[in-house]
Amino acid sequence: MMRKTIFSLILVLVLMMVVGVAFAQNFGSDLSDPSNDEFLLKDAPVRLTANEHKFDFDMNDITKDHLLPDTMDKASFIGYTEQAKLPAGAIRTKETILTWGQYESLQSHVTMSSTEIAPKRIIFYVETEYPIYEIKYGSVEDATVSEVWDYETGEFLGFKVTGKPTKNWSGSPDTTQN
């Protein structure tokens, strides 16, 4: 009788675990991060002209990490993942405020510059190290990912990943063929 009761209890526990995990897998992300779902860039916003005068930041010293304002609501940045929700092994190495011009000057080798974003536009810059990171062409190991958002609108302005491509990586379609 005792053994039967124990087996019944284990059975119930396992059932609860299976249902719980299944629920979390299917619905957890939707419930926990509603901002992910709701985002839609509708019509093109106004051009991102300089706005540094609106903020009390000292943007002159590029070598200095600028403190994030206490009032900063990171949830408003489209697609932003906070440190606590990063995948296992990933490390957030930098979060800072920059101007777009400073961001452009941080690049090396091949550099991207934008004609639609004013150099003095304030942006939110995030850098993260990932053991492995997925892009549309496959996986990148030991990846350094930098992401930028417009500080005022929360609009995502782009990302760059640098790392070692894995075996499943392939570049543009032509590379796939060769």
Add this chain to the structure above:
Amino acid sequence: MFSKSSVQKKSVLILLCLVMLFAVFMNNQSSQAASTDRSHIIIKTTSGSNAQFNGGNYRAVTKAMDSKWNSSNSHRFALRTMWLEVNGKNSQSWIENGFVDGSLNNAYYNGFYCAYGYLNNGTLTYGEYPIIGPSTNNDTTHDYHITYLGSQKYAVVVDGTTYKNFTGFNPGGSYMQLGLETNYSGSTFATTYTSIHKTKNGSGVWANWANGVTDINDQLGTGYTCEFTNHPVTAKYYHP
């Protein structure tokens, strides 16, 4: 009615079944994670051995595309774009200029974008950027350019406006590709066309594609295909 051992056996059996179901479920979940399988329905042109491409151009009318992106499948994308090789032939460096629905760094985006990638001593650098400005409405017509400006600088241009510059690439590439790509079999594209397929040669002269072939690799089984309707300067992409 049941002996103790019978109950125990049944319990163990049920437990095993549950564990197996759980394992199958988890495997299914992980298989829905990011996958590198993708289908491309494209056309392409290549330069001759003594020639090179320093730019590419096409025109397209924006039509509906749906990657079926959602927060549980945030890697899904569907796009129509141009890939132009840069930095010399067979350099494994390229720039893209097109329109995407779905994942832009795993967040949802629907609009113009550009991207670039290159390998340097085994290290990959890849970036994606939204292009914001041109109308994203369906049935609007847009011209897309990637063009070498000199001093290792390429411009990404939509409707005559330069949105991004990439500096650090040598001129010259061996291919220009154009068409649809997705990483999800359920993505949908309304029938669409591209036209005015041009490349810029090493002397800076723009000309219609001298040659072109279809390159369909539908490994996901989307069912889409493409064909030239006026070879090699107009193409149709559709689901038969």
